[in-house]
Amino acid sequence: MAHSSEQRPPAHPRTRLSWNDPKIRALVYQVIALAAVGWVAWFLISNTLNNLATRNIATGFGFLDRESGFAIGESLIAYTPADTYRRAIAVGIVNTLRVAALGIVFATVVGTLIGIARLSKNWLIAKLASIYVEVMRNVPLLLQLFFWYALITENTAGPRQALNPLPGFFISNRGVKLPWVAEAAGFDYALYGLLLALLLTLLVAHVSRKRRYQSGRGLPTGRIGVALFIALPVAGWLIGGAPTQIDVPELRGFNFVGGLTLSPEFAALLVGLVMYTAAFIAEIVRSGIQAVPKGQTEAANALGLRASLVLRLVVLPQALRIIVPPMTSQYLNLVKNSSLAVAIGYPDIVSVVNTTLNQTGQAIEGVMIIMAAYLTVSLTISVFMNWYNKHIALVER
Template sequence: MSKTQNAPGGVRSKTVVDYLNDENVRAILYQIIAIGLVILAGWYLVSNTLVNLERQNISTGYGFLDLEASFEISESMVQYSAQSSYATALLVGLLNTVKVSLLGIILCTIIGTIFGIARLSSNWIVRKLATVYVEIFRNIPVLLQLFFWYAVIPNAFPHPRDAFEPLPGVLLTSRGMYMPVPVADNAYTLMGIAAIIAFVAIFLIKKWAKKRQDETGQPFPVFLVGTGIFVGLVFIAYLIGGAPTDMDIPELKGFNIRGGTNVSPEFLAVLIGLTVYTSTYVAEVVRSGIQAVPHGQWEAADSLGIKRSVALRKVILPQSMRVAIPPLTNQYLNLTKNSSLAVAVGYPDLVSVSNTTMNQTGQAIEAISIFMSIYLGLSLLTSLFMNWFNKKMALVER
């Protein structure tokens, strides 16, 4: 007959079987095994990849970023030429992606809000038109919409020699929209500094006005004062800088238009396609947010004699934002990630530049890891900002 081992004091010591029968111990053990398997699989993939690359005489690493790119990029927000490095080329692609994503987010928010409100309009025609807009563009794949707009825009406008000029200096052609821009001057640097100072001042005034209203109940016209400060400081900086008026105006020279700045058909196709597609989902988010506000809020506003439009702007929409922000965040993330489809219409975004880099250097894994990391970073930054905004809009209970 076996004997049970007792610890000092007569308490039986735990055996291995006792620990394995403990649910908490088993849970930890399972997690350790799972992590170990993931690490083992990762090690196998990395080592196998390195061996295969070495067998094919393909070097690894990110040293290629310092090499000359040797290819042109049609649109760039920074100085770039074919003699620039691959790192600079990827920066150009990143800035182009951020530009179209940021503008798309702003425009789809405005358009989506308008159509979301229109979906609840008491006017039958307005309501049905908004419904048709949402149902049509929401159910067409975004890639097909990019192709559609890219086919329409160049054919909707004349050849550069017959450019349409809706405003002085603004030319619409099959090669894009040309607009005049100010000639570079130190005055614009001063204006930028003045704008930053104005934003800081407005932020401080807003905090002071909120504290004052909480203590005394008296509101302060932050918007009017802030607008005055911004316009005043920027205008003073403009005068101090010499009030430059020189403009670089686009003109037809030879077979093309020179001067000014150009908005390409590729950029317009991507921007319009992403904006229209995403705005339909934003419209549904706004509509559901408004409907989530208790109907008693409308009745309370009516009882106080507040106009319907004013009640919507100052009573209903602020409350609906608390419901709408989380799904709006998801739509902004979708728009940013959908911008990677811009390569399909020739817009030089991050994916397009990365593909060219990949083809020329053979560094496929490194190039893909770079733009995957960048898209992950953009998504995380968007989420962080929207989470912060969501906390600011959250109802604070006393």
């Protein structure tokens, strides 16, 4: 009777640690590099804390809950000198976001128009667009901000001699005053309806795109979007009581009361950022359009499409895949360039934190707050633009 021999698993070769193994060397180098970075960070932090303690300088962020004691000339949220430093810094962040958001929108529109104008067959339009791009790109932004600020403040009179081009509109060296809606729930609901309409329109566009891929027929996104943008804000306004009060500015004494104020500092900063960034965006748009193969334009012309439809339906959608990545860099530059607002007195995050650290003496914490604010905004823009770039990318089947 034959005895069956047991099947033994094959023995695995022993792993030998050898310096000749590239994986071992790579691991050792990474550990050494990580240890070096950690040691440098520990040395800098411990040395800084020791120097601060030697000079009896307080550390930490406890100062944020103390009373600020200084006024801020421009704020979208309620603020008084009796509020805390935390509230003051929040005002600075909101002011920065305000000018950055409007700057991105207007710079995109102006830059796109200038970029298309540079490709115009009209010699005068193309040359004027080229001159604009070359001048704006080669003059430092700080000088442009000084120019716009001087132009706004030095060429306008005081409130009593303010320009009044339209009823309720006043232009003076105090800024621009214009009518604005009074505080009422109906206007707030209308704003919520506007935001809801935007979200629903994006959702409809997404569903329409999926249907077009599956069946070749999409939804009338344009008409649905227009209907939503009209119906939802009006519905919110009606639900809130249909208020009709308008706050019209009036001259009382030596200044205006009521309405909405656009300060000279805000106007100069916004115009400077838009005009400067738009020049770079124009070049990005121009190069993106020129990168689209000419055969695409010729095929669209052969189908009988008008020039405007060829640009909007054929050229620009393909150019976007080239335009979006460098456009992201320009958006980030605009946000970071807004820190130059301190030069003309606009109370952005840098200006407010500078005042805070001058009063408290906690410069390191103040700089860390500024860095964290800009880093958060920049990363948010990058994430959104990367998502959009991936969304419009060509998908291989």
